[in-house]
Amino acid sequence: MAKDKAEDYSRDIFHRGRFCLIQPRRCGHRSGIDAMILAACLPRDFAGLAADFGAGSGAVGLAALARCRQARLALVENSAFMLDYTQKTLNEPLNAAFAGRVRLIAADIGLKGQARAFAGLADNMFDFVLMNPPFNDRRDRPTPDDEKARAHILREGLLEDWLRTAAVTLRPQGGLALIARPQSLNDVLAACRGRFGALQIVPVYPREEHAAIRFILRGIRGSRSALQFMPPLILHGADGHGFLPRADAVNNGRQGLFD
Amino acid sequence: MAKDKAEDYSRDIFHRGRFCLIQPRRCGHRSGIDAMILAACLPRDFAGLAADFGAGSGAVGLAALARCRQARLALVENSAFMLDYTQKTLNEPLNAAFAGRVRLIAADIGLKGQARAFAGLADNMFDFVLMNPPFNDRRDRPTPDDEKARAHILREGLLEDWLRTAAVTLRPQGGLALIARPQSLNDVLAACRGRFGALQIVPVYPREEHAAIRFILRGIRGSRSALQFMPPLILHGADGHGFLPRADAVNNGRQGLFD
Numbered sequence: 001m002a003k004d005k006a007e008d009y010s011r012d013i014f015h016r017g018r019f020c021l022i023q024p025r026r027c028g029h030r031s032g033i034d035a036m037i038l039a040a041c042l043p044r045d046f047a048g049l050a051a052d053f054g055a056g057s058g059a060v061g062l063a064a065l066a067r068c069r070q071a072r073l074a075l076v077e078n079s080a081f082m083l084d085y086t087q088k089t090l091n092e093p094l095n096a097a098f099a100g101r102v103r104l105i106a107a108d109i110g111l112k113g114q115a116r117a118f119a120g121l122a123d124n125m126f127d128f129v130l131m132n133p134p135f136n137d138r139r140d141r142p143t144p145d146d147e148k149a150r151a152h153i154l155r156e157g158l159l160e161d162w163l164r165t166a167a168v169t170l171r172p173q174g175g176l177a178l179i180a181r182p183q184s185l186n187d188v189l190a191a192c193r194g195r196f197g198a199l200q201i202v203p204v205y206p207r208e209e210h211a212a213i214r215f216i217l218r219g220i221r222g223s224r225s226a227l228q229f230m231p232p233l234i235l236h237g238a239d240g241h242g243f244l245p246r247a248d249a250v251n252n253g254r255q256g257l258f259d
Numbered sequence: 260m261a262k263d264k265a266e267d268y269s270r271d272i273f274h275r276g277r278f279c280l281i282q283p284r285r286c287g288h289r290s291g292i293d294a295m296i297l298a299a300c301l302p303r304d305f306a307g308l309a310a311d312f313g314a315g316s317g318a319v320g321l322a323a324l325a326r327c328r329q330a331r332l333a334l335v336e337n338s339a340f341m342l343d344y345t346q347k348t349l350n351e352p353l354n355a356a357f358a359g360r361v362r363l364i365a366a367d368i369g370l371k372g373q374a375r376a377f378a379g380l381a382d383n384m385f386d387f388v389l390m391n392p393p394f395n396d397r398r399d400r401p402t403p404d405d406e407k408a409r410a411h412i413l414r415e416g417l418l419e420d421w422l423r424t425a426a427v428t429l430r431p432q433g434g435l436a437l438i439a440r441p442q443s444l445n446d447v448l449a450a451c452r453g454r455f456g457a458l459q460i461v462p463v464y465p466r467e468e469h470a471a472i473r474f475i476l477r478g479i480r481g482s483r484s485a486l487q488f489m490p491p492l493i494l495h496g497a498d499g500h501g502f503l504p505r506a507d508a509v510n511n512g513r514q515g516l517f518d
Contacts, residue, residue, distance in 0.1 A: 041294065093377055109471035119399075125383040160374050163356060182460075182485070182486050182487050183486050183487075183489045185448065185460075185486050186448045186449075186451075186452065186486065189445045189448060190445075191442065193444075193445065200348030201441075202445075203462065203491070205488075205490065205491075209490055210490065211459075211487045211488060212487070212489075212491070214490030215488060225439050226441070227442050227444050227445065228441050228442075228470045228471070229441045229462040229468055229474060230471075231464065231467060231468055231470070232462070
């Protein structure tokens, strides 16, 4: 478990000062642009209850709350190690403005049936689910850090488990958005089959001439509408490391990805 | 069957005069940019035997032969109506330069086992397969034209049939490229599973701000490498209907899609 020594964690500012995250410095998962892009998938005028599956320090959830002023949100996390940071994040004075709109659910997203409901994940409870599933294949990037492994490694069947729980805990016509690596596309689509339709894919390219590093998938529970590729998100210009204007606006909560 | 009245067919020039197609004017399938983009997937220095599955008038095959000077190619078509046009295309004086590098296989791509081999589609015979499968869902665009229906309507299981035949008739490590509508992505990926890897997807956008109208998928038989999203192909600029420079070069055989 984390000790409260200053060097064990960092306090990182997002959305130009609108919220901060308390994140483990040396192990576990640290959030960045992926979380900001995912949070940008929630419609700006969303006024229901959203969930951040695998919340970690709360990056996706707080970014969504900061941009969508009427949203309420449940941070869902199972790792006791990371829950310590989720709670520290919520305790930060800078984040006090979100207190009335956010709650924490300590639950294993892979649970089923009564065990899932008992853990706080009831059927039809959410209007939107956001998820950034662990995405490294164990074979291609072994990590000696157990907590990082828990956040990063895509174990067999995890996408199926997470998308099943998303489908059950969403109301009919509820929304889904996830961010994943291109190599997971086939498994993501297979797990959506029969559960989510009106799928919209946004490839995320580091630069115009490079292969995509991530894709966003948005969908609607129970829809039978056809899949679409939406305009790509390109992060950087040909030279320089700064973000292009749209990527910068998405990263700082000033623009939704589908607005 | 087509009669040889002038009004029954058109003679259309492609690649700025490098080849022409004899196409039915009033019914059946007429080729355009889709075929040119697909043909652009064959590597420029390709020197083996490629196949154009569902060749129609021969647009994909001739475009590939025009750009890849060392390629040999088999036009595979099953419709007697369209085979008439395939043959007319090959008989055109402008296309005489390709005569030594092209052959016609009249075969149903959905055949299996000995029947498939008897029809001329032998195991491991191709180095690359190009396909533009019929892609309209019968429900969303009914057509009263039987020949157009045959070319355009994606019957249940057709993608599975075509990709199975592609996998069997390709040599190990042979290449595949297809063009399809985004709504077919899930079925295409499902049919590739266990057969093709190193998948590369290129979304094709009409304009930067619009949803994609097609995607290209390229893959390698038997590969286990991860899927990638490659840089998108954008056809038109924000104003005007002309092609952007890269799309124009692809459409006219001056640039491969992956070069």
